[in-house]
Structure formats: C-alpha cells, structure tokens
Amino acid sequence: MADKTVSLKDNSSGKTAELPLREGTLGSSVLDIRKLPKELGHFTFDPGFKATASCESAITYLDGGKGQLMYRGYPIEQLAEKCNYLEVCYLLLHGELPSSTEKEQFETNIRYHTMINEGLRKFLDGFRYDAHPMAMMTGVLGSLSAFYHDSTNIHDPDQRIITAHRLIAKMPTLAAACYKHSIGEPVLYPRNELSYASNFLWMMWGRPTEPYEPDPVAAKALDVLFILHADHEQNASTSTVRLAGSSQTNPFGAIAAGVASLWGPAHGGANEAVLRMLDEIGSVDNIDKYIDRAKDKNDPFRLMGFGHRVYKNMDPRALIIKKLADEVLEKYGDDPRMELARRLEEIALKDEYFVERRLYPNVDFYSGIIYQALGFPYEMFTVLFAIGRTVGWIAHWMEMISDPSMVIGRPRQLYVGPAERNVPDLDDR
Numbered sequence: 558m559a560d561k562t563v564s565l566k567d568n569s570s571g572k573t574a575e576l577p578l579r580e581g582t583l584g585s586s587v588l589d590i591r592k593l594p595k596e597l598g599h600f601t602f603d604p605g606f607k608a609t610a611s612c613e614s615a616i617t618y619l620d621g622g623k624g625q626l627m628y629r630g631y632p633i634e635q636l637a638e639k640c641n642y643l644e645v646c647y648l649l650l651h652g653e654l655p656s657s658t659e660k661e662q663f664e665t666n667i668r669y670h671t672m673i674n675e676g677l678r679k680f681l682d683g684f685r686y687d688a689h690p691m692a693m694m695t696g697v698l699g700s701l702s703a704f705y706h707d708s709t710n711i712h713d714p715d716q717r718i719i720t721a722h723r724l725i726a727k728m729p730t731l732a733a734a735c736y737k738h739s740i741g742e743p744v745l746y747p748r749n750e751l752s753y754a755s756n757f758l759w760m761m762w763g764r765p766t767e768p769y770e771p772d773p774v775a776a777k778a779l780d781v782l783f784i785l786h787a788d789h790e791q792n793a794s795t796s797t798v799r800l801a802g803s804s805q806t807n808p809f810g811a812i813a814a815g816v817a818s819l820w821g822p823a824h825g826g827a828n829e830a831v832l833r834m835l836d837e838i839g840s841v842d843n844i845d846k847y848i849d850r851a852k853d854k855n856d857p858f859r860l861m862g863f864g865h866r867v868y869k870n871m872d873p874r875a876l877i878i879k880k881l882a883d884e885v886l887e888k889y890g891d892d893p894r895m896e897l898a899r900r901l902e903e904i905a906l907k908d909e910y911f912v913e914r915r916l917y918p919n920v921d922f923y924s925g926i927i928y929q930a931l932g933f934p935y936e937m938f939t940v941l942f943a944i945g946r947t948v949g950w951i952a953h954w955m956e957m958i959s960d961p962s963m964v965i966g967r968p969r970q971l972y973v974g975p976a977e978r979n980v981p982d983l984d985d986r
C-alpha cells in the first residue's frame with residue numbers, strides 16, 4: 558500500500574514538502590518531519606513537547622480520552638489484579654509475561670542483587686540527617702556507576718540486563734537505607750526469604766534488636782502500587798532518561814537524571830504535595846476557598862494530584878488506588894484526609910473550570926493517603942514512586958540503546974536573542 562503522506566506548503570516561498578504519515582498499532586499517527594528543515598528550511602516549534610512524538614516504542618500505551626493504560630498490550634487493571642510487581646518488571650523488560658519457570662528464575666536473579674556495596678553505606682554518611690530522601694537517592698543512584706564497572710558497556714546485551722536486575726533489586730535497599738540514615742537507625746540487610754515488597758518493609762521498619770514480620774496487607778498494597786507506577790510512556794522522567802542515555806552515558810547516570818526529574822512537584826513530587834495540600838485545606842468547609850484559589854490565575858496554588866498532560870479522563874491508576882485506599886484504611890484505621898480528598902474530587906468534578914479543562918485526579922491524588930496509612934513519612938512518597946518507576950526507566954533505556962537507528966537527542970530552538978554585534982571596550986560599556 559502506497560505510503561500515506563501529508564503535503565505542507567510554505568505560502569511565502571511556494572515550496573511544498575511531502576511528509577510521511579506513519580501509523581502505529583494504536584493511537585495517534587505521526588507526521589515524520591525529519592526532512593522539513595532541508596525541504597522547507599524550517600524547524601517545528603513545540604515547547605513542552607505537547608504535540609511531539611520523541612520516539613517509537615512498544616512498551617506502554619495510553620489513551621488519554623478513554624483513560625486507558627496498557628503495558629505491552631495488557632490492561633493495567635488486569636496486571637494489578639493478576640500479577641505481582643516482579644512479573645510486571647519481566648513483562649516490561651522482555652515484552653512477554655514470564656512462565657512459572659521464568660518467573661522463578663527472575664525472582665532469584667533479583668533476590669541475589671538486593672544487597673548494596675558496603676562502600677555505598679558509607680556514602681550515605683556524607684548526607685546531613687535531614688537531607689530529603691529524593692536528594693539522597695539522586696546522588697546514590699548516580700554513584701552506582703562508580704561501583705559497577707563490569708556492567709557499563711551499554712552495547713553488551715548481557716551487561717544491560719544485569720544492570721536492569723541490579724537497579725530493580727537495589728532500589729528498595731537504597732530507599733530504605735536513605736530513610737534509616739534520616740532517622741539515625743542502622744541500615745538493615747535484605748532478607749532473602751522475603752518477597753520484594755515484604756523485604757522493603759523489613760528494611761524500612763525492622764530493627765536489629767527485635768523480630769519483625771512484614772504485614773501481608775501492607776506488602777500487597779505496596780506491590781500493587783509498584784505495578785501502577787511501573788511505567789507511563791514518555792513522561793518527563795522517562796524522557797529525561799532517554800535524552801541523558803542517548804549520549805551513551807552509563808545507565809546509572811541516566812537513571813539518576815530520571816530520579817531528579819521525577820522529584821518535581823509537577824511530576825512525581827505531586828504525591829507528597831497532595832498530602833501537604835490536604836493538611837493545609839484541613840476541613841471540608843475550606844474546600845470551596847481552595848478550589849477558587851486553584852482557578853485564580855494570579856494565585857500559584859494548584860490542585861495537586863489533579864490534571865494530566867495525556868489523561869483528559871480519570872487516570873485509570875487513580876481509580877485502582879482509590880479502591881486500594883479504602884481496603885488499606887479498613888485495616889489501618891480511617892484517615893479524615895480520605896474523606897476530604899473524596900469531597901474535593903466530587904466538588905472539583907462538578908466545577909466548570911475543571912470540567913472544561915478535563916482535569917481529573919491522577920495517580921498522585923490518592924496514593925499518599927495509602928503511604929501515610931502504611932507509616933511512610935511524606936518525604937518518602939516520591940521515593941516509593943521511584944522504586945516502582947525504575948523498571949520503566951530501564952525498559953525505555955534498553956529499547957532506545959538497542960535500537961540501531963538511535964542517535965543522540967539534540968533539539969533545536971527559535972533564537973530570539975540579539976543579532977550579531979561587536980564587543981565594546983570596557984571603558985565604553
């Protein structure tokens with residue numbers, strides 16, 4: 558079938574370019590503009606990349622209108638229901654769900670990489686006790702390239718996969734170590750008999766002085782949350798990992814860049830910001846005042862956990878998390894902020910401003926309520942997001958690095974600075 562094209566005519570020069578139109582398996586087609594500068598002498602202009610596809614990918618698909626999310630074609634609702642987080646990691650990395658034998662082997666591979674180099678434990682001692690855990694994680698992730706010289710040859714598929722195993726395995730150990738550092742307690746070693754989420758709970762809440770058995774309800778809730786946060790197409794932090802990795806730097810440095818990007822309150826930092834917002838609102842009586850502030854263009858206040866670049870419908874993850882929150886609160890005791898969040902959602906979704914702009918709760922709106930119920934301090938919320946998202950970052954990095962057509966990312970610009978001029982002598986300035 559003849560390739561589809563779009564004709565673009567520059568009315569000022571009269572020149573026309575025939576641009577290939579490419580269709581994916583699902584979703585929007587894309588206009589391939591790579592020959593535009595040569596044929597018409599123009600760049601495209603798209604700050605924030607709201608209308609730009611940066612790559613082709615087979616990992617995750619979102620339909621923002623329907624509120625649909627799929628990892629390798631499997632709907633997120635089914636994965637959250639029928640799989641555990643490590644099965645989903647295998648799926649994102651390899652493209653298919655593991656057989657029972659593959660699942661067992663993968664879990665063993667991850668289990669035997671959960672320890673961290675003893676030198677890393679000393680690295681943490683350099684941080685002030687009150688350092689934000691995301692600041693520590695950004696530093697620690699980047700430092701991993703100083704420990705694993707045997708797996709930074711990005712062109713060797715075996716080294717790429719061992720790096721993936723190391724990062725997935727060590728994120729919970731590093732996250733818990735940052736938390737223990739911040740409270741002055743000893744960093745705990747992982748326990749190989751525990752599952753991925755239970756091991757994390759042990760390293761977070763355990764102490765060398767007494768036995769501790771992780772609560773299965775908490776472990777299950779965390780495992781589902783890790784699945785829901787595992788990947789999300791070309792979001793800001795994943796795009797950061799791709800751009801950083803496109804220079805062929807080591808994967809640990811690229812992932813550290815992703816952690817730094819995720820920390821922003823417009824992105825993964827929103828889950829911490831939601832709880833602070835709910836605390837500030839305080840009571841249902843104040844909701845209207847804060848909704849008005851969120852709508853006021855002169856007020857920097859935004860409804861945290863609301864709105865999304867792609868979803869113009871309910872974020873499917875928020876629906877699952879809202880239900881999970883009810884289950885967790887049933888076990889751990891109600892939290893008045895859950896009722897406050899529900900009322901806030903109800904009122905906002907009836908307000909013309911939010912309806913018109915199709916602003917719905919996103920993944921961050923209810924997740925913090927669960928984290929809080931499980932005992933995590935606010936500062937750890939985005940670290941929990943990073944644990945889940947690490948596999949997504951790695952899957953995209955691997956997809957990019959193994960693509961033979963990969964080139965370094967290097968956007969252009971619309972220059973609006975001064976035209977050429979001569980440097981005046983100092984006495985004339």
Ligand code: SDX
Nearest residue numbers: 789792823824825827851859860861862863864865866914
């Ligand atoms: C995540 O990309 C991903 O997939 C991210 C993520 C993932 O899994 O990786 O899903 C995770 O980051 C979720 C988003 C978490 N962030 C927040 O909850 C912060 C609050 N949300 C906003 O900052 C905002 O909605 C963004 C950043 C999420 C999206 O911003 P966009 O796409 O750039 O949209 P926009 O800022 O252009 O907003 C469109 C309009 C604007 O009003 P107008 O100029 O049209 O009058 O909606 C308004 C905005 O002012 N608006 C909000 C709002 N979000 C958008 N107004 C009040 N409160 C909000 N939360």
